[in-house]
Amino acid sequence: MTETTDKPKVMSERALKTRAKIMDATRAFIVREGVGRLSIDKIVKESGTSKGAFLYHFKNRKALFCALVEEYVDHLNERMNAHMGKYQNSEEPLILGYAxxxxxxxxxxxxxxxxxxxxxxxxxxxPDALKPFHDWYAKVFKMVQDSPIKTPQLLTAIMAFEGFFFTHKMGFDSLDKETKEATWRYIIEQVAPQPKKKASKSPDKKLPA
Known part of the structure; x- marks a missing residue:
């Protein structure tokens, strides 16, 4: 079960700023040195706060990790909804949103x-702190199963885009833009081809009077 941060329902502006400083310092530390080297004392020092302030917001290190993962998953939801929203009128907005x-x-x-x-x-x-990630992917896979497109086809496409995401995130993406775009188009054409738009009829031209 994911551990919560146990933060109060209502916090003062000062408390919110302190919590934000702790979160900002933790993100910077993790990117720079990794989660394994993180300790409460190091984050207290880096954030310029106190141990009491830390424990007011997060009862232990795991609670801090849980808060970071939940924040990250909120970001995933926001981006996915924004991109899928562009294709709500299509038969399958999921794969188009991924692309x-x-x-x-x-x-x-x-x-x-x-x-x-x-x-x-x-x-x-x-590992328990990653439960929101598991839940997010479970939601994506449920959308795949509920799609009008056959599950093996759509799942293959989604996992292909996941491969694009992770090679990019890990810094292994050496493909040029043209190759990637051609691959995206191929995936979409194979899995969720879009109906061709009818050419709009040009207005009749008239000779000047």
Whole structure:
């Protein structure tokens, strides 16, 4: 079961700022040194707060990790909904949303890709903290199963895009833009071909009077 942060329902502006400082310092530390080297004392020092302030917001290190993962999953939901929203009138917005998301990945990432890679190390240290990730993928796979497109076809396409995401996040993406775009188009054409738009009829031209 995922451990919650046990933060109060209502916090003062000062408390909110303190919590934000702790979260900001933790994100920076994890990206720089990894989750395995993180300790409460190091985060207290890096954030310029106190141990009492830390324990007010997070009862232990695991609670802090859980808060970071929940924040990251909120980001995934926000980006997925935004990109799928562009294709709500299509038969299958999921795969089109994935393609759109990956295409704009560098534009709207805001540093989350690097953080996501760093958080994966929690598998070795606090695997229970990754439950929100499991839940998010369970939701995606449920959408695949409920889709009008056959599950093996759509799942193959989704996992192909997951491969694109992770090679990009890990820094192994050496493909040029043209090759990737051609591959995205091929995947979509095979799995969720879009109806061709009818050419709009041009207005009749009239001779000048």
């Amino acid at each position: 759109s998301w990956y295409e704009d990945f560098d534009k709207d990432d805001g540093g989350y890709a690097v953080l996501g890679v760093a958080l994966l190390a929690l598998l070795l240290h606090e």
